[in-house]
Amino acid sequence: MSLLEVDDVVVQFGGVTAVNHASFAAHAGRITGLIGPNGAGKTTCFNVISGLQRPTRGKVRFDGRGVTRLPVHRRSKRGMGRTFQRLEAFGSLSVRENVRVAFDIHRGPIGWIRPSSADVDALLERVGIASYAGERADSIPTGTARLLELARCLAGQPKLLLLDEPSSGLDETETDAFGELLQELAAEGRAILMVEHDMDLVMGVCDDIHVLDFGSVIASGPPSLIRSDPAVQQAYLGYSDVEDAADSADSADSADDPATVTQVLPVVHEEVR
Numbered sequence: 470m471s472l473l474e475v476d477d478v479v480v481q482f483g484g485v486t487a488v489n490h491a492s493f494a495a496h497a498g499r500i501t502g503l504i505g506p507n508g509a510g511k512t513t514c515f516n517v518i519s520g521l522q523r524p525t526r527g528k529v530r531f532d533g534r535g536v537t538r539l540p541v542h543r544r545s546k547r548g549m550g551r552t553f554q555r556l557e558a559f560g561s562l563s564v565r566e567n568v569r570v571a572f573d574i575h576r577g578p579i580g581w582i583r584p585s586s587a588d589v590d591a592l593l594e595r596v597g598i599a600s601y602a603g604e605r606a607d608s609i610p611t612g613t614a615r616l617l618e619l620a621r622c623l624a625g626q627p628k629l630l631l632l633d634e635p636s637s638g639l640d641e642t643e644t645d646a647f648g649e650l651l652q653e654l655a656a657e658g659r660a661i662l663m664v665e666h667d668m669d670l671v672m673g674v675c676d677d678i679h680v681l682d683f684g685s686v687i688a689s690g691p692p693s694l695i696r697s698d699p700a701v702q703q704a705y706l707g708y709s710d711v712e713d714a715a716d717s718a719d720s721a722d723s724a725d726d727p728a729t730v731t732q733v734l735p736v737v738h739e740e741v742r
């Protein structure tokens with residue numbers, strides 16, 4: 470059964486339909502990508518899932534229960550964790566203090582049971598930022614700050630991780646390490662739903678991908694299917710010569726090789742941006 474179900478969600482901002490009857494799911498133990506051109510409705514979907522945005526219509530179910538009307542903090546208590554495009558850490562605190570505070574927040578009324586330094590340091594180690602533990606959060610590189618966001622989120626032991634452009638600011642080596650970390654986190658049973666513009670990462674680590682365009686889900690499936698889907702090519706390429714796009718990908722390699730996917734989509738995405 471899906472851990473998260475988004476069912477026929479519509480979000481309208483005045484005359485703008487940001488999300489248009491979108492339905493998709495995310496499963497425990499799997500990494501799910503939510504991709505699409507700029508303005509496709511990805512962040513609005515995340516806001517609906519996490520409770521920051523009430524949908525005009527439609528439902529969200531999490532862990533077998535409806536959460537559509539639940540406030541953010543109650544979804545968090547049930548096991549949703551989210552990172553944001555905008556960085557949220559306390560700039561004047563050290564990296565270690567930020568993670569310690571995140572533990573405290575998630576432990577709520579029993580927060581007086583302090584996390585041990587070993588808990589905090591193990592988490593910093595896990596996301597690969599232990600060497601920055603004593604640095605002020607406002608002095609660390611952007612990529613490191615994103616990993617700090619992830620550590621703060623993991624302090625709440627979420628069942629579902631909602632990651633909004635988590636790899637921006639990471640270099641290639643860091644992104645590879647980050648992809649491995651995501652796979653480990655999923656293998657431990659978490660569901661990961663990720664909005665991400667780095668198609669190498671998306672195609673390399675996602676088990677399932679949902680593609681949004683103008684607020685609608687235009688394709689869902691594993692990377693190999695998404696890469697060759699005509700509607701996806703249309704959305705990213707902006708013209709209907711689907712066969713050309715498929716041919717160039719096919720000639721590069723087989724459909725199962727993530728590298729071939731990225732030879733089509735990322736280039737196109739840069740053009741769209």
Ligand SMILES: Nc1ncnc2c1ncn2[C@@H]1O[C@H](COP(=O)(O)OP(=O)(O)OP(=O)(O)O)[C@@H](O)[C@H]1O
Pocket residue numbers: 482485486487505506507508509510511512513514
């Ligand atoms: N609060 C708002 N009020 C009015 N329109 C909004 C609001 N938030 C988003 N929109 C519009 O809804 C549409 C979807 O925006 P959204 O930010 O969800 O897209 P996105 O796929 O996350 O884009 P990006 O990749 O650029 O972050 C866009 O047309 C955007 O301008």
